[in-house]
Amino acid sequence: MTSSCVLVLNCGSSSLKFAVIDTQSGNTSLSGLAEKLGEQDPQISWKVQQDKQKKQLPAHAAHHEALEALVNIIKQMGFDTSLIAVGHRVVHGGENFTQSVIINEQVKETIRKKSQLAPLHNPANLLGIDAAEAAFPELPQVAVFDTAFHQSLPQKAFLYALPYSLYQNHGVRKYGFHGTSHYFVANEAAKALGKPVEQCNLITAHLGNGCSIAAIKNGESVDTSMGLTPLEGLVMGTRSGDIDPGIFNFLNEQLGYAPEEINAILNKSSGLKGISEISNDCRNLEEAAEQVNERAQLALEIFAYRIAKYIASYTVPLGRLDAIIFTGGIGENSSYIRELVIRQLAIFQLELDEERNLAARFGQSGNILKDSAIQALVIPTNEEWVIANDAAMLTSSQEEQ
Incomplete structure (x- = not known):
């Protein structure tokens, strides 16, 4: 195995997603997940080619213990000799980082300060960095920020209509997230369109349990749906997305909910789960909708309606639209949601090709429209590849200096 592999780490508050990626071939040698960290029954599972394995970790094991188990797996598989760097997904870089960086103490301190903007994510990201530094002290550690790609937003797009001092003194503004995903699919879309990304105007829709849309003009993000936090924007699995800000005060003063209860409702009990009161999983809701469950149907209709509204509104900063991207x-997998969205964009005279739409699932990509000046492309995202590639490039640049 050549020395061109990067260990990619994505640390959540109670999980650690990982992959070993060869940056020359793009192949994933090892991938897996440590979950339920800090709980009674944490475990780590991993896959090498088609071989899947699972192992229980000690009760209440945290990120350091998960990294130790991962290091042992990597060494047993012989991947350690091929690693050139560790790439870390870091959720919030604020205005400090417009691109990926090699981690040093100053970078870590900045990530720590930005924890007030991402209290659920940045502290976990730092745990992963500290654990990886202890496990791989000889390897460069690279931070790749969810927010970096959106630092090209103009002020008219990122400022809220709040007292300017809140932005000036406390950084209250729209930052956006899913940046690595939007960046990756935008570049893949440019290849499909046959022209440089700098000449492409795109609307990219990252739709999962968390959802966001970005307007990309000449290869740069000029608007995006998530804001100061990942709560703004689209209806999501358990997040409300856009609501009247006055609802917070109404729930607090009129209905007696405490601020922490309201925060939990908006982040964990709303969205598809809240409307349907069935599930936050789109697959479950589609099955229920087929059985004529009205609440499941309503949840999916609201979900698709909000996506279509955002797509239509994001033609404003673009002026010209080359393609809409679903990822x-x-x-990538719900032909039903894509159909609902496209049918509500009739103003653009888009005509869905039902066969193409059904074919573009489960890792398959392609244009799902009949002949049209605008394309609607399904493109599987690969955020891990972006992290690995950035880590490899920065490591190479450091060695050349």
Whole structure:
């Protein structure tokens, strides 16, 4: 195995997603997940080619213990000799990072300060960085930020209509997320369209349990649906997306909900789950909708309606639209949601090709429209590849200096 592999780590508050990716071939040698960290029954599962294995971790094991188990797996498989870097997904970089960086103490301190903007994510990302530094002290550690791609937004797109001092003194503004996904599919779309990404105007829809849309003009993000936090924008699996801000005060003062209860409702009990009161999983809701469950149907209709509204509105900053991109777990696999969205974009005279739409699932890509000046492309995302590629390039640049 050549020395061109990057260990990609994505740390959540109670999970650790990982992959070993060869940046020359693009192949994933090892992938897996450590979950339920800090709980009674944490476990780590991994896959090498088609071989899947699982192992229980000690009760209440945290990120350090999960990394230790991962290091042992990597060494047993012989992948350790091929690693050139560790790439970390970091959710919030604020305005400090417009691109990926090699991690040092100053970078870690900035990530720590941005924890007030992403209290559920950045502290977990730092745990992963500290654990990886201890496990692989000889390897460069690279941070790849969810927010970096959206740092090209103009002020008219990222500022809220709040007292300017809140932005000036506390950084209250739209930052956007899923940046690595939007960046990846935009570049893949440019290849499909046969022209440089700098000449492409695209609307990219990352649809999963978390959802966001980006307007990409000449290869740069100029607007996006998520905001200061990942709560703004589209209806999501358990997140409300856009609501009247006055609802928070109404729930607090009129209905007696505590602020932490309201926050939990908006983030964990709303969205598809809240409307349907069945599930946050689009697959479950589609099955229920087929059985004429009205609430499941309503949840999916609201979900698709909000997506279509955002897509239509994002033609404003673009002026010209080359393609709409569907990606993420729902965007890539739900022909039903894509159909609902396209049919509500009649103003653009888009005509769905039902056979193409059905074929573009489960890892398959392609244009799902009949002949049209605008294309609707299904493109599987690969955020891990972006992280691995950035880590490899930065490591190479560091070695050349």
